[in-house]
Amino acid sequence: MTTATLTYDRTGATGRVTFPRVLRSEWIKLRSLRSTVWSFAIVIAVSVGLAVLLGLGIPAATGAVPADVQVRGVLQASLFGTFFGQLVIAVLGVLVISGEYSTGMIRSTLTAVPRRLPALWAKAVVLFVSSYVVGVVASTLAFLAASPILASKGFHASLFDGDVIMPILGGALYLAMVSVFALGLGAILRASAGGIAAALGLILLLPIVFTIAPLQWMHDWAPYLMMNAGLSSFGLGSFGGPSPLDTGQQMLVVAAWAAVSLTAGAILLKRRDA
Numbered sequence: 001m002t003t004a005t006l007t008y009d010r011t012g013a014t015g016r017v018t019f020p021r022v023l024r025s026e027w028i029k030l031r032s033l034r035s036t037v038w039s040f041a042i043v044i045a046v047s048v049g050l051a052v053l054l055g056l057g058i059p060a061a062t063g064a065v066p067a068d069v070q071v072r073g074v075l076q077a078s079l080f081g082t083f084f085g086q087l088v089i090a091v092l093g094v095l096v097i098s099g100e101y102s103t104g105m106i107r108s109t110l111t112a113v114p115r116r117l118p119a120l121w122a123k124a125v126v127l128f129v130s131s132y133v134v135g136v137v138a139s140t141l142a143f144l145a146a147s148p149i150l151a152s153k154g155f156h157a158s159l160f161d162g163d164v165i166m167p168i169l170g171g172a173l174y175l176a177m178v179s180v181f182a183l184g185l186g187a188i189l190r191a192s193a194g195g196i197a198a199a200l201g202l203i204l205l206l207p208i209v210f211t212i213a214p215l216q217w218m219h220d221w222a223p224y225l226m227m228n229a230g231l232s233s234f235g236l237g238s239f240g241g242p243s244p245l246d247t248g249q250q251m252l253v254v255a256a257w258a259a260v261s262l263t264a265g266a267i268l269l270k271r272r273d274a
Helices: 019-032 034-057 067-079 081-103 105-112 117-151 162-189 192-212 216-224 226-233 247-271
Strands: none
Touching: 019 034, 019 117, 034 067, 034 081, 034 117, 067 117, 067 162, 081 105, 081 117, 081 162, 081 192, 081 226, 105 117, 117 162, 117 247, 162 192, 162 226, 162 247, 192 216, 192 226, 216 226, 216 247, 226 247
């Protein structure tokens, strides 16, 4: 009598944990959340709505308007929604990870990905790409909504002009980095309320405090705050007046805020119990 031996491919049957698989899992989780759909929908709706309102509110030109002023006027209307969109994206960034702590789902995530950090990197990649795409869509739709209104008032701009498309892409990149910054705060604090308060405080309230404080060093450091650098990078302006930094330096400042937050979150995720 012979004995049959059952063999199987361990790499295929056990389903090794690979980064593409973790990435796919995080994408499924992100798009399955109602908060994600609502947050992205709000960003688009606010951007388009404010663009239309600003377009209607800008008075018609009474004479010849320089080309750069025309482009600036259309861009201001098209990108103004980014100011409010960053707050929505920040809330979503915190909830992506803090929601798992509040429901206990983080234990399942870390059990499936025992090395932990790939799960955080996957969340960051998925959130970054999604926020960037939504930012591009929101600003593009806002431009398409505002440009006909402003064209009737003497302000003309082409979407495919480099002076238009680059700020639109820059605004979307800023939103994407805000999402990663907020994700890091969520990983640090592990609580939705605390994470949201910290994110909105650092993004929105800190620039206001640095602007109104009667201390020169705070005014000097104001351009290096996340929102000031981010909004100035695509021409929306900031608290505290003009920035001494160029566009590339401003984006590096925003990237540094996001990197520090995510790095701190990664260190604590690795060291603390779920």
